Amino acid sequence: MSSSMVASSSRQLLTRSRSASLLTVAASSSQQLGARSFATVPESPTPVPSSSSQSQPRLAALRARLADEKLASDAVHSSPLPPPGSRVAFGRTNAPRLPSYLKTSIPTGDSFKQIKKDLRGLGLSTVCEEARCPNIGECWGGGGKEKATATIMLMGDTCTRACRFCSIKTSRTPGALDPHEPENTAEAIRRWGLGYIVLTSVDRDDLPDGGSKHIAETIAKIKSKAPGTLVEALVPDFQGKFDEVDRVARSGLDVYAHNVETVERTTPRVRDRRAGYRQTLSVLKRAKEAQPGLITKTSIMLGCDETDEEVLQTLKDLRNEADVDVVTLGQYMRSSKRLMPVSEYVPPEKFEYWKQKAEELGFLYVASGPLVRSSYRAGEFFIENVLKKRKEQMGQGSAINAAAVEGAEAKSEEIRAR
Secondary structure, eight states, X not given: OOHHHHHHHHHHHHHHHHHHHHHHHHHHHHHHHHHHHHHTSOSSOOOOOOHHHHHHHHHHHHXXXXXXXXXXXXXXXXXXXXXXXXXXXXXOTTSXXXXXXXXXXXXXXXXXXXXXXXXXXXXXXXXXXXXXXXXXXXXXXTTSTTTOEEEEEESOSEESOOOTTOOSEEOSSOOOOOTTHHHHHHHHHHHHTOSEEEEEEOOOTTSTTTTHHHHHHHHHHHHHHOTTSEEEEEOOOGGGOHHHHHHHHTSSOSEEEOOOBSOTTTHHHHSOTTOOHHHHHHHHHHHHXXXXXXXXXXXXXXXXXXXXXXXXHHHHIIIIISOOOEEEEEEOOOOSTTSOOOSOOOOHHHHHHHHHHHHHTTOSEEEXXXXXXXXTTHHHHIIIIIHHHHHXXXXXXXXXXXXXXXXXXXXXXXXXXX
16 A cells, blocks of 8 residues: 555544544533523422412401401490580590699780890890799789899709709709809899899709809899899708808898798608708708898798698798798699699698688798799789888887888888889
């Protein structure tokens, strides 16, 4: 065989071998693709539940609820209507309702508007507004400037104590005292030309002196700018520190007031834990000792779960132990839902009873009524009653300084003449 024939045979074998290899690869790829395509198709597909079968239980529940509501609505509409003119009670129907004699009108009038404008302009606060007093319209109107009474609250609008009857804001760390407040307060009082002004203040247990220097400075400024105005100061207990009590008592004020608020048994529930019944008595007694002849005053709230025996004992303690001159009794009124509830609304006849009892104990003056507050129409009460009774006591041999009484009467006549 020639060499050319051998080469040709070799090429033919190589070509056949390559063709066979290609066929084998193609067959293998075809089998793999077929296997893959069949793997993606489930042999027994899971049936998908229809939306109608899922919604049937919820639809049945909704129909049942609508049927119940329809029955309830039919029951309401089928009930008899209240007679015409009757009142429908809403809210807490089991709580005692506010009697008609405790409802007051919306404050208006020129005197009211002028006092409010001056307070905002000088950045001053009043307990009348902060404590939501119901008598603000009557006191600020007052039937004329000579009988109008405003109660300015010193040392800010935030107290360090949290009595359960009081709606004034509380904080452990109130802001710093305003050094211009004494001057601004005196200027406001000079503008108003009021016959009687009541100063009150928040408790400032965060201050070393409790704010006594600030209060005394304010009183001195008022007496300098408005010498004809009588000044009453309703002050804190200064944690029972007599040095601070003496400073305020000797500052030139006309009436030193500090409220006992309630009877001894209910004091821990009504007042802040730092206040105390016996501490209040000691402060009032000390003020009279520090400045003989100074009029002292306190106030009691009724409707705080007290008993008649406890009220009578409190009046005796105030008169016999602390030698208090003036006492006021008024109805506690809850001004916010966060405060303690009212135990009862005491009728006006009961307040008249307590007025008689207090007078029998020898108080110089007693103001008792559902709407009476510590500073309620204080100017009128003081001018028309306290000075008159002091003069009568002098005529009966009382050791009151005659010059002091004459001076107070002169102030009263000057105020009336304006």
